[in-house]
Each structure stands twice: as structure tokens, then as C-alpha cells.
Amino acid sequence: xxxxxxxxxxxxxxxxxxxxxxxxxxxxxxxxxxxxxxxxxxxxxxxxxxxxxxxxxxxxxxxxxxxxxxxxxxxxxxxxxxxxxxxxxxxxxxxxxxxxxxxxxxxxxxxxxxxxxxxxxxxxxxxxxxxxxxxxxxxxxxxxxxxxxxxxxxxxxxxxxxxxxxxxxxxxxxxxxxxxxxxxxxxxxxxxxxxxxxxxxxxxxxxxxxxxxxxxxxxxxxxxxxxxxxxxxxxxxxxxxxxxxxxxxxxxxxxxxxx
Amino acid sequence: xxxxxxxxxxxxxxxxxxxxxxxxxxxxxxxxxxxxxxxxxxxxxxxxxxxxxxxxxxxxxxxxxxxxxxxxxxxxxxxxxxxxxxxxxxxxxxxxxxxxxxxxxxxxxxxxxxxxxxxxxxxxxxxxxxxxxxxxxxxxxxxxxxxxxxxxxxxxxxxxxxxxxxxxxxxxxxxxxxxxxxxxxxxxxxxxxxxxxxxxxxxxxx
Numbered sequence: 001x002x003x004x005x006x007x008x009x010x011x012x013x014x015x016x017x018x019x020x021x022x023x024x025x026x027x028x029x030x031x032x033x034x035x036x037x038x039x040x041x042x043x044x045x046x047x048x049x050x051x052x053x054x055x056x057x058x059x060x061x062x063x064x065x066x067x068x069x070x071x072x073x074x075x076x077x078x079x080x081x082x083x084x085x086x087x088x089x090x091x092x093x094x095x096x097x098x099x100x101x102x103x104x105x106x107x108x109x110x111x112x113x114x115x116x117x118x119x120x121x122x123x124x125x126x127x128x129x130x131x132x133x134x135x136x137x138x139x140x141x142x143x144x145x146x147x148x149x150x151x152x153x154x155x156x157x158x159x160x161x162x163x164x165x166x167x168x169x170x171x172x173x174x175x176x177x178x179x180x181x182x183x184x185x186x187x188x189x190x191x192x193x194x195x196x197x198x199x200x201x202x203x204x205x206x207x208x209x210x211x212x213x214x215x216x217x218x219x220x221x222x223x224x225x226x227x228x229x230x231x232x233x234x235x236x237x238x239x240x241x242x243x244x245x246x247x248x249x250x251x252x253x254x255x256x257x258x259x
Numbered sequence: 260x261x262x263x264x265x266x267x268x269x270x271x272x273x274x275x276x277x278x279x280x281x282x283x284x285x286x287x288x289x290x291x292x293x294x295x296x297x298x299x300x301x302x303x304x305x306x307x308x309x310x311x312x313x314x315x316x317x318x319x320x321x322x323x324x325x326x327x328x329x330x331x332x333x334x335x336x337x338x339x340x341x342x343x344x345x346x347x348x349x350x351x352x353x354x355x356x357x358x359x360x361x362x363x364x365x366x367x368x369x370x371x372x373x374x375x376x377x378x379x380x381x382x383x384x385x386x387x388x389x390x391x392x393x394x395x396x397x398x399x400x401x402x403x404x405x406x407x408x409x410x411x412x413x414x415x416x417x418x419x420x421x422x423x424x425x426x427x428x429x430x431x432x433x434x435x436x437x438x439x440x441x442x443x444x445x446x447x448x449x450x451x452x453x454x455x456x457x458x459x460x461x462x463x464x465x
Contacts, residue, residue: 004277011275017437021444070292072439075446078453102303103296111453128310132303136357138364150321164365171371174378185435187428192372195379203431207438210451219450226441230434 008259016232021225028217034224042181042199043212046080049155049179050087058154059094059129060084063144063169064108065160065184066100066137072207073161073185074104078111079210080159080183085115089124096151097130100140105132141165145172152176158193159183159206170196183209260449267447307332393419 003011027034053060062084064077081097088095097112099105109130116125133143145168148156156173158166158180166182166189173180174196182193183201193200201209204226211219236253243251266288273279311325319325335352342349380391399405400416445451 002276002278004275004280007275014271014275017440018444021441025450069296072442076439076442079451082453102299102306105306106299106302128313131310132306135300135303136361138361142360142364164368167368167371167375168364171375174375185431185439187431187435190431192375195375196371204434204438207435207442210442210445210453219445222441222445222450226437230437233433233437 006258009257017225017229020228021222024221024225024228025218026221028221034217034221035227037208037212037220037223040201040205040208040212042183042201042205043080043209045179045181045199046084046157046213047087049157049181050084050091050093052179053154054091054093056154059096059151060088060155060157061144061147061151061153061173061178062095062097062157063160064097064099064104065158065162066140066165067104067161068101069103069107071161074101076207076209077160077183078107079213080157080206081108082111082115083213084157085112086119089116089119089121092121092124094126095129096147096153098140098144098147099130099132100135100137102132102135105130137163137165141168144169148172148176148178153178156180158197159201159209161186162189162193167192167196173197260452264447264449267443304332304336393423 024034050060062081064074064081065071067074069075085095085097087093095112097108099108109127112130113122113125113127116122131143131147133140144165147153149172153173153176156169156178158169158173160183162169162182162184163186166184166186170180170182170193180197181199181201182197183206184190184193185203185206187203190200190202194202207226208223211223240251240253243253269279269284269288273282273285279285308329311329313319314322314325315329335349338346338352339349344350376394380387380394382388382391396412397416397419399408399412400419401413405412405416442451
């Protein structure tokens, strides 16, 4: 058999997902109507946060979390960083960006430099404000705490994969009076962001950020495709629940999923 | 962008096709990624040294801390190269200083949780009230005093954690997995290029 046993259904599911996204992208490109992404207050608040920092003459702090470069949450944060950097360049507001992973640091440096260039302010880009602090989790955390106390940012944007440091960063940001936007898909940390931040993005909302911020129909199409897949998944869950009650453990859906 | 797309497709191919599994393509890619990450450590060292050297040179505020950082960082690295990572002094600094400092920072989370909980549990909305009630029940369920007040706190607490909490978490996880998958697809298809130093599809972000 050409396909790996036990993963056939997964591949079928992948093709379905690709198909749904492809159809939505085609519709968007053809100018046909596609459902709009609902309002996400956390993303709407980014401009408000940067505006506040500009008025107060204080910097904006941005953290992409402590995940590796291959973590999907880190990847999702690149688009938001790009947006934030561009806005900061336009408003002439200082952006302090801190990193735990050196590979992420290198990518973020390029993203910020490019954003300043696109905003027509390459001279305003300060490489010293894109900082690699430590590969050590709590070394990075204490580094950020030090920056909060010294530089007192007016806006704190935490967007990426966070673990135990989430609560410390959010609370310290609150104590220095920063308006805070927290986003993570790590379920254990979401309550901390909900409690500590002014705005929290939960799970999938952070993955829709690039489409939401760009207002680009093609990118929105991928989010709509994702939602279609989600609805079909929920339908399978309900169907699975019913079949488990009626047919027991050896129901046809379970057999299909194990193919 | 081409490299990103090919790498992504290689991983998909390795997962679903036997030939891909036999060729061990994912392991090879992982190894390449590890090698490039090891090189990147030098970048980090360079970045830290450059920033803090400038702080010292220009006598910026708190410059003595920058000097301290440069000395400690380079001294510890040289010690590690000289002694090996299992060397007595190298190991001692690691165990007696680094580990303790880490544990201290980790320990202060408890205080931060208390102050955040105080703000979060102020009953201003219906949702906050529900959260407050659930939190009180769970707290009584795990604290010894709960059992002394009413023997069934533990059962109610377990029910909240094992059913309501798990259902919510799984719902969020499901959305997050599909979301991360959509991001991966956007990158493989070249629709999202922020990681290459561009923005989205290259159009103006509004």
C-alpha cells in the first residue's frame, strides 16, 4: 500500500480541508461574497493601545512568546508583529520587542526592519530595541520585568506561545499601567491572560489575526474554509456521540477513523 | 518562499506516504533545523554583547548592569569551554545560582495569581459571577477546609474540572489546531509571508 496504514482517513480529511479553503479562496478572488470574520476586540484594540502609547510618549512592548520558530503560535505572531511595527513606525512610537529564541529574534528583526521600510521610516528603526534576552525561560521573564520597570511601556502586546511566565508578564504589565493584549493557544495559560490583560484572544482567534488585520479577502477565505472544517468536525463529534450510544465501541465511524 | 513550500510538502508527504516514511525525510529536516539553531546561538551572543557594549560605551542609564552582564556571560561561556559542561565549577554555578534564580521567579507566580484573581473575581458581569462561583467551589474542593465544611465539595469540584473544564478546553484546542493548520496552509501556499519580512499578501494592511 502506498499510504501509511492508519492515516488514510487523516489524508482524506486534509484533502477536504484543502478543498474547502481552495473553494473559499476562489470565491474571494472572483469577488463573490464570502462570510465576514466577526469582530475580534483584542485585534481592534491594537490601534488603541499604540495610540495610547503615542499620546503618553511611552514605548510599546511586544513579545512573541517563548515558543520555537516552528511553533504555529510563533508563526501566527509574525503577522501581528509586522502590523504593530508598521503602526509604531507611522506614529513614531518606540517599539521594544523581546525574544527568548534566537532564531525567532533573527526573523523578528527582519520583520520589523521591513515594516519600518514599508512605512517610509527606515531611519526610525532601532536595532537595539529588538532584543534577545535569554534562552532560559525565567531569564527571559526577568529580563522583560526589568524592561517593564525601567522603560514603563504604555502598551504591552503578548502574542504567541506562553507557559508559566504568562501570569508574571501580564501582572507586571498591569502594575506599570500598560494597556495589555494577550493571545495564546496554550489552554492552561488562557485564564491568566483573561484575568491579567485588558483584552485576551482565545485559541483560534490568534490564528485569524493576519487575515483580520489585512482585511484581505483571500486570507479571509482561508479562515472561512477553516470554519467550514470546524463545523464538519463538530457534526462528526455529535454523530460519534450518538453512534457510541447506539452501536457501542465498534461503530462504523470509529472504524472509518482508524483506517 | 519556495523553500518553505517544499519543506512543508515534504513533511506532509512523509506523514501520509510510506515512501516518505522510509526515506526519513522529516528526521533529516529536523536535523538541519537543529544545526541552523546551533549556529543562531552565536547570533544571540553577538546581539547581547553589541547592545550592552553600546550601553556601557555611551554610559546609558543602568550601564553598570550591562557591564556586569557582559562579564558574567563571557566568563561563564569561557569556563564552560575550558571545563566542559559537567565541570565542577561550571556545574556548581548552574545548580547553585541559575536553578535557584529560576525557582525564585517561578515561585513568585503565586503572588501574581493572587492579585490577578482579586481583580478577575470582582463580580461586575454575569460571566465574572459564574467564574467566581466555580472558582470558590473548586478551591473548597481541593483545600482541606472544604472537606471539614461539607464532605461533597470534592465531588462537585471534580465534576466541574472533569466535565465543564475539559469540554471547554477541548473546544478551544480543536479550534486552535484547525487554526494552526490554516496558518500552515497559508504559508505553504505563499499567501502569508510575514516570516519572510513582508506583510500578508504584500498588500497594505489597513
